[in-house]
Amino acid sequence: MSSAKLEADLSMVLLKDIIPAATNTINTEFILLDKGYVAQDGKETTCLALVADESASVHFLMWGDECRGFAPGDIIRLENGIFSYHKNSLVLRAGKKGKTAKVGEFCKLFVETPNMSEIKWARDHNNPKKFVQESAVSPHSRIFPPMP
């Protein structure tokens, strides 16, 4: 019971509000729309996916068991996730400190535009540690285009 209460206390953010940063502080919930191929990245298994909520979509990088554990249509809760550059692409992931869990299926609304991974970010003039949105490279994911 106490763990459920803790989860409720975590402040959840919408995907449209995530900003690239080098910290594991993102708590959010999204639905998995599409999965790429499962790939071997050194010792690690990875798989890029398109995930979304009712505000935005983003590329989500799954690691290890997550790659086969999650399927399109799954609703996933991410705790202490990180949104940052990984090999030159901007992805959301659990990282070593974060945690994911499937909390449902199907019943969640989503939009594919904007895609937070397809946005060009620039350093904030007032605070060079922070990123601000500069322009959208593409309105939707170029890796996982919307269904015709």
Added chain:
Amino acid sequence: MGSSELLRIASHEAQNPIDSSLREAFSSLHGRLRPPFSLSIPSPSEYSQLNLALAYAILTQPLSAKTHLTHLHGIVTDGYDLFTKTLISLSHHCYPKLLESPRTQLLWVSSQLVEVAAVGVESLIVSLLRQIKGGDFSDASLWLCTELLVILSQNWDWLLEEPLVITSSLFVFLRLLSDHYRLVGSMVLDKLKKMEIEFCIRVLRECFHLCLGIGRDLIRLLQDLLHAPEFSDLWRDLLLNAGKFRDSEFRDISQLYCRRTPSHFFKLRISPEMETQLRFLLTRVKWGSQKRYQAWFFMKHLGSPGAETLIIDIVRFICCSLHPSNEIIRSNVISRWAVIGWLLNCCSKNYFSANVKLALFYDWLFFDEKIDSIMNIEPAMLLMMNSINQYVDITHTLLEFLLLLVDNYDVQRREMIVNGVCKSFSLLVRKGVVHSMESLTSCSMISPALRNKLAALMSSSDLGAVDVKVAATMVSHVGFGK
């Protein structure tokens, strides 16, 4: 916490709240679940925890389940209401995830609850009936059918007092039988088929007055078994010797046609999960976003061999039980006709697509404004009308099928069906569901023969001024089209 002993939970899946509450009650009370049992009267909160703990113990400890059940008999003060509700919730939300042993235990304890006529046990049985997955001929699925039939047959006297269970189980087993009948199967399947036939015939012969409550869909289901020799006597009596059913009310099959099937029956062949997803799709998802949801729904529920048969039940459910509010109808949420169009497209075999079309038009055939809802006939009309521009073959196929039904569904009662179909068209125009019949009757892409037939049908029925006008426009348009 270790892995669940109740449910199959994958490594990345969150805890299941029902599983957790049962498990927590069990782990805090398991010391008290062994004899000698406490003689003190539990407080209300202790009582409810004890119920949950005993449910968990009975489901996960088959070897001591009998002792736990005796314990339950000893402490129960609410007619098993809470205990039964706990099992209903588990069955409703978690049945597909239940591990094999807890499944066996659930069916066993359900049969025990029937024997003591527990409060609410009828809903538990109905909930379990709903868990039999249509089009799934796996051992686990056939096992559940068999177990439920055994419970029902062995508790016949109890069953006779439970009209909801009688009509629900007849509805379910007639529907399953039409699929099972077409399979050439194993010994298990043959044995099950025999049990299903015996059960259905017995219910129909002994409780026909209750069966009438199912309404017209009883005929739709029975008609699928027309070729089964075991049902030929029954059919003969339905058509020729109504008196054989010893029901003073029943004189002719048309009485069944005139009774609209209550909407709760259509849920029986849709799993709770399918219902949740269909409701979400048709009340929340906007036009343009439906494709991914449809693909997921297909993958989850319709992708396996044999599952196509479910489309019949889904279409019937959407037409008769899933009626969105006017607010939703006016919004840009995806419409029922569009989802039905997609489902119709998913049918690859003629047998299924014919039955899906019958499911779509069934209420048209006997439509009576006094008892029927326009919402039941609306999807077919809109699907025909809205397909004209881009998918005229759908319009054509549907119209052709409807006119075939008028001529062939029940030749003896053709007049009644003509009347029902004409009333359907005229009400849909009168209520503004469609502006007029013009786009249908003046569509040059629909064959003139078909349009002539439609016009003749409409003018043949005596339906009052509005309809005559509609029919007249149609005749003139068809004439023009030639």
